[in-house]
Amino acid sequence: MNLLALDSRWQRFNDENWACPCCGQAFSGVFDIGYDHPDCWTHGSLRESGQYALQVGDDKLSSDLCRWEDHRFVCTLLPLPIKGSEEVFNFAVWASVKPADFYNYIDFATGEAPAFAPCEVWLMNDLPQFASDEPISGQLQPGPDGQRPRLMISDGPLAQAQAEGISFDQLLDIYADTGTDVRPHLNG
Ligand SMILES: [Zn+2]
Numbered sequence: 001m002n003l004l005a006l007d008s009r010w011q012r013f014n015d016e017n018w019a020c021p022c023c024g025q026a027f028s029g030v031f032d033i034g035y036d037h038p039d040c041w042t043h044g045s046l047r048e049s050g051q052y053a054l055q056v057g058d059d060k061l062s063s064d065l066c067r068w069e070d071h072r073f074v075c076t077l078l079p080l081p082i083k084g085s086e087e088v089f090n091f092a093v094w095a096s097v098k099p100a101d102f103y104n105y106i107d108f109a110t111g112e113a114p115a116f117a118p119c120e121v122w123l124m125n126d127l128p129q130f131a132s133d134e135p136i137s138g139q140l141q142p143g144p145d146g147q148r149p150r151l152m153i154s155d156g157p158l159a160q161a162q163a164e165g166i167s168f169d170q171l172l173d174i175y176a177d178t179g180t181d182v183r184p185h186l187n188g
Helices: 008-013 099-109 157-164 168-177
Strands: 054-056 059-061 065-068 071-081 088-097 119-123 137-141 150-153
Touching (some): 071 099, 071 119, 071 137, 071 157, 099 119
Parallel strands (some): 071 150
Antiparallel strands (some): 054 059, 059 065, 065 071, 137 150
8 A cells, every 4th residue: 555645745755846835846756876886996986087987907997887906896776665655766886796796797787698696795885874884795686677686685674674665754864864855845
């Protein structure tokens, strides 16, 4: 049941024709939060560079793949369903992948291999609302039809959030923590 449909803030958040009385901002619903590179990457932002890829020595970063020292990373979607709605919020985050799995994944992504077996990976971005002192592991799974692969977390609060969903308020907290405080603009 779509319980959030009864929440007037949720209605405004999803209504492009509704404009905030204080500033005129409008929203068109759930948007993803993406990370430019793994947190360990030391050569600056790909997005800010305006280039297709960054390369420094043997280190390399594109919007999908990254190589840094001996490590290999894949950009994934970490889905979090939103409770009381049919919507899913995604963090686009980087996963550290063992080299053999990394090359298997590339073979799959480029059509060289027909399938990709899910493998264990590590989350490489610190996520707001889900800070952890311990490394967070999960499983890399193929995404549907040419989409980014999915990262399903193994255990802890983030795994619980993936299984049970996050509330609209938690989503608004995540947006505020990543520089987009939507909350003040959803009041009637
Ligand atoms: Zn406003």
